[in-house]
Structures are given as structure tokens and as C-alpha cells.
């Protein structure tokens with residue numbers, strides 16, 4: 001891709017603005033040589049005002065989503081997009097959430113500009129199971145594992161039973177739930193059907209990809225090739 005188009009697509013400015021920046025010498029090779037629109041320089045060697053360029057396309061990131069942020073780009077309140085560099089809002093193609101988390105759910109959120117990958121993961125036949133850690137208002141009663149695994153649990157207002165889900169008790173009021181589908185407020189509604197109430201919910205993995213322990217709430221990182229392998233199995 002030509003430099004002007006690349007930088008414009010990365011959100012550094014309109015094509016005209018980027019042309020001006022290139023002419024002014026803001027875009028260089030790592031060795032300091034000014035680049036022009038015809039330079040075929042590897043992405044990793046390009047500098048913008050001395051700084052490495054933002055990650056190239058396609059880009060998939062994981063974010064440790066904090067409580068209180070929605071996944072919808074046009075929500076008037078705080079959104080997960082507020083946690084990313086301002087320039088990312090101007091990338092073309094832009095990043096979309098791979099499946100949403102509720103405003104008050106925390107943890108692993110994937111975002112990508114790769115439409116094929118997004119559809120692969122959210123497709124109902126996707127092998128990417130999701131694991132949630134739920135904190136409950138009341139002690140677990142012991143019937144939850146069988147209820148969730150039954151394949152007959154019907155959520156309020158729905159006509160199709162849930163696919164079997166795995167349940168693991170972690171403590172009196174704490175459990176892991178593994179889902180193989182993604183319905184609206186699914187974990188919260190499952191516990192409501194079991195006579196309990198979720199007070200905190202965190203997604204800790206998608207497919208074989210775990211939320212890294214050193215990724216603080218509100219932080220993000222690009223997926224490496226190894227992460228992608230773990231995700232898709």
C-alpha cells in the first residue's frame with residue numbers, strides 16, 4: 001500500500017493532511033531518511049515523527065475491559081473505544097468487538113478489523129468456548145452443574161433451550177461457567193433461572209486464549225501469532 005493511503009487508513013490524517021506531513025519530512029525510515037509516497041518500506045521500519053507506526057492491518061487486540069464501559073461505539077457514555085489510542089477511532093477499517101460484554105461485565109474482550117475472523121469466532125458453530133467467573137449474591141445450592149449441563153434449560157422469553165454449559169464451583173458464592181454460545185445476558189439469566197443473582201462477572205478466556213494476568217484493567221495489547229493459534233486452536 002502506498003504511504004499516503006496507509007497513513008490515512010491508520011488515522012494519521014486525511015490523505016491531503018498526510019501528503020502535507022510527508023512533504024514536511026514527518027515520515028521517515030528508522031535510519032532517519034525522509035520517505036515519500038513511493039517508498040516501499042517495511043511497516044516496522046517506518047517512523048512518524050520519530051515514533052514507530054501504529055500496528056498494521058489486520059489488527060486484533062485483547063482488552064481487559066473494566067466495569068462501566070459499553071461495547072457500543074455510539075453509546076453516549078464511556079465505551080471501550082475510549083480505552084484505545086484516539087487515532088484508532090480513525091482507522092479504516094476500524095476495530096469491532098468480537099461479541100459484546102455487558103456494561104458491568106469485566107475481562108477479556110477481543111476487537112478486530114478482520115471481518116472474516118470476527119464471523120468465524122461469533123458463528124454459532126464456532127469452537128471458541130468462553131469461560132466466565134461469576135460471583136453470586138447467595139451461596140450455590142448444588143443443582144447448578146446439572147441444570148446448566150442439561151441441554152433443556154430454557155431462559156425466560158426464549159423458545160430454544162440452551163446448549164449444555166459446564167459449571168465448576170470455586171467457592172461458596174463463586175463459580176466458573178463455560179459457554180458454547182452467546183445469548184443476551186446469558187450467564188446472568190442462567191443464574192437467575194437457578195434462583196441466584198450474579199453480582200460480578202468476568203470473562204477469563206475465549207477458545208484457548210486466557211486473559212493474561214499482567215494485563216491490567218483498561219489495558220490492551222495486540223494478539224501475537226501464538227495468541228491467535230491459542231484462540232483458534
Ligand code: URA
Nearest residue numbers: 102105185186187188
Ligand atoms: N453473559 C452475561 O450475562 N453477560 C455478559 O456480558 C456475557 C455473558
